Amino acid sequence: MRRALVGLILLLAGCARNARPADGVEATSKAEAPEPETPHYEHIFMMPVERSLAEASKLLKEGGWVLQPMEDPKFLLTEWKSAQLGTKSWGYMSDGDHIRYLVAGEPLAERQSIVRIFRMRRVAFSNDAEFRYDGKTGEIVQKHLVMEQFEQLMRARGAPVTLAQQATDIAPWVELDGAIQGTRDLKLERDLTLRLESRPSLETLTGTLRLTRDDSLARDPSFYLKRWRQEVQEPCERKVAGFQSLLRPGQMVLVGEQLGTREVPATVGDMACEAAQAGLGVTVGLSIPDKEQARVDAYLASKGSPADQDALLHGDFWRKQQQDGRGSRAVMELIDRARALRAAGHKVSVVAFDTDTNNGSARDARMARTVLNAHSARPQDVFLVLAGNAHTRLVTGVDWSKDFVPMSKHLVESVRDLKILEVGYAQGRRWGCDLEPNNEMVCNVMGITPGPRVEIRPETPVGIRMLPELDDEGFHGFLDVGALTASLPAIALRGHDAPESEPGAPGAPAPGPAQMVDRPAPAMRAKPAAPANSEAPAPTQPAAPAATGTGAPAQPQKQ
Template sequence: MQRAMLFLAVLMGACAKNVPPPEPAATASSAPSPESRPEPETPKFEHIYMMPVEQALAEATRLLAQNGWVLKPLEDPKYLLTEWRAAQIGTQSWGWQSDGDFTRYLVAGELLAARKSIVRIFRMKRVSFSNDAEIKALAGGVLGSDSMRMEFFEQSFRRMGAPTDLAQRERDTAPWVELDGAIQGTRDLKLEQDLLLRLETRPSLEALTGTLRLTRDDTFARDPSFYLKRWRQEVQEPCDRKVAGFQPLLQPGLTVLIGEQLGTRESPAAVGDLACEAAKAGHGVTLVLSLPDKEQKRLDAYLKSPGRPGDQDALLHGDFWRKLQQDGRGSRAMMDLIDRARALNAAGHSVAVVAMDTDMSGGKARDAHMAQVVLKHRAARPQDVLLLLAGNVHTRLGDADWDDDFVPLSKHLHERFPNLKVLEVGYAQGRRWGCDVETSGDMICDLMGITPLPELAIPPEAPVALRMLPKLHDEGFHGFLDVGTLSVSLPAIALRGHEPPAPSLMSDAADETAPATPPAPAMRSSPP
């Protein structure tokens, strides 16, 4: 009963605050320290995670443990509750913490749908008061001093043998400290922001078809509404949008690597704008994409075709587009980027599209293979403006923090072309299509949230633009290609049964928000 009342007091006294607005990234880079980030603002809506609630809570558990908090066992798996921990501001006696501030955390997960959840983190605080009568009794040798001395020595020996990870648990609090009384509870926006960064700045997982089982039957499925109609237009590629900041870089032989977050509309569209601008300026263009090189023949045939529906079907008939695990590289936006290159060729420009990837090798062997393909095509067209679009793990010049032996594609190319430019996509918080590993160990490919790290964050209304830095960033890039708010680009094609359910097809930022309100009364009836 006491625990139930405690839970009610926290929830009813909590502010209706929420996770911060777009700020932190979805890259392989590490998040900045909490001290270096600005104070989170109170947002207007709850942030909805595009994942099962148990997966979000599993990451919250790791976050609390890494910050030294010890969880208490609870029957309801949708809640996490830590032990009380004393702030080092009270008095200490014989190694025990006496009066002062005590803090614990309550994490409440709410399931909205199979892959939609909300996680709220409450910081609970109370002030303890010590009763020095027992201290005096022990020190003065009265009122049961023998038993208290025995208890003191027993506790001392227990504490000396306790493992370090149990430090500052409840038993470290002096036995005469009263922990009853009112509790103050508030949403901890900083900790929620840390959780947001952990869950939505994961590297994009890439599934190689050489390791997958493919189905070769009549289950070839394509959304009838997704057929590009550019081929019908009199001017197929007008190149209306200019990319501010790109003109000073344009020159024959320019090499630009763009590191993206897979499965979005905006990144391929912005690269298409760069290709348009270079082609309109009279340059030949080599557009390098992270597609398996076995798709090159289909690419070449499509670039010479009128781009009619039958031509599109022929391009998308390869294994790469038909695999179950669609990781974002085979998105509709990528298909549209290829079609823009075809349209530019139809208008008399010279644009080559190169499939540089492999579907067999992984790790550094894969990046070495991609580099060889790029160098081969670069040698064939040395004066072209070369634009390479890939996941930013492959494009950054910095060292990989997960593998000392990994040599990214960018470093291989930098040895031959020291003047190449590496751009990181700048964006505002949104959604993408990607793959991740769930708590069960299974790979899932679906809609996912994506949040930028501070150095990548831009306002949602920011125009497409290129911003160069005065020097190479520590993570290994020279500037940013700002693309705006990220939105989902669905797979161009998939095996039947893998298509997203109908409601997901139209999911964008508008329907992925919920009012920032306190937990529902139904939650309050289930105390820890």
């Protein structure tokens, strides 16, 4: 019995975002209902198409879909699955709705790819002939081939090659006995994006990691920060809405960041400026090894000249090959802003509170002690402490360690009215490190997509949103910074400038996902023979890999 297959178009909306509460209204602890949005740009994954499709394959298999063999590795195709039986279409009762997925990968460059996911639907009708009998004689008096005419009508409306590139090119997913069409499944594409771009960041501790050569003699004059030449080195032009209520002596604010962005260190610098101009002492805490403190102090007391910048960047922390975002140009810029504020007569300090000699909970306990020691020495300062958000959340345990105790748990026991903020952001890019399937650590520009809890629109103004109570993740509120752009390592000889016409420059319009491409920089890659260690298991491996050298663990940062 032959069946005619009829393609139906089903449009699914996706890409939900949470709206920001109106000015003057506190944020609620529960996310608002998501609003479906159709994307205006194709999202570009900053990874090879093979890896993007490998994750898409895992996502489909976890959903119970069976993949069919494909000759072209850039496509994935599932088998048909019955979605619903006995639906009525065009006045006829069908034998069932059937769904399958087509995933099409498009390589753009070695580390750039696009993945489109199509949801394909068909309705199967029986092509039975209808017989009518004479009730008295039992003879056939009328016969109708019901579906034959219906099938011919549907074929006349279009050839079944909608998804083929050419009219004569019959793609493997085209059914020859009916017009099958696919529509973008935006929800599943969103799930894939979160899977690929909400991965934990790896923090590489210096230890005995291999260092780069000293590039100071090769640096062009355009490399260096220019603030030291300006008559007014730090004008403090931007205020952070919502920060004013926290401007009081002794206040400590922890900011849980996404590593390797321009926006977060820049916003913390704005907060430091505002506190200093209010006449308060300010201490900025940075996740830099404490053995770099002497270099940081020397730089704060210097003029900030090129020679002074070279001296700061000569430390091992800045010169390790596996730069994880904590040693970014934006962090260097934040230190330079603190130096400029001191030069203008303000009381500003920087404390390097991280360590290279511990990992896990021991590392966080030591970081907390360093911050508390600085707080005891300057109890009236406003403390702005910037760290990866795995270290700042007031919740014990993380994915890679149920017993992990973050730095914030130690601080809250000793610091009165401690406020902990998580960064709210829109989809963008960052610089970070990640493990590839072969356990090779690669540090480069990566995409970053926020989950519903921290997601804001790109046009959201910079500001602080306090929650009415501590949320389930252990944060008091959010520091909104807008769309994220990558900040390259401070030692990179290029890729730091952000002209007004370039996405991510101050005052530039918020870019769309396909526009947010930072200037290229060479990837920092560890060889498979000596991959970096992680306290979390590698994405596709049951055990943590060994460290590059010895004593150089890499700690994940929660997204």
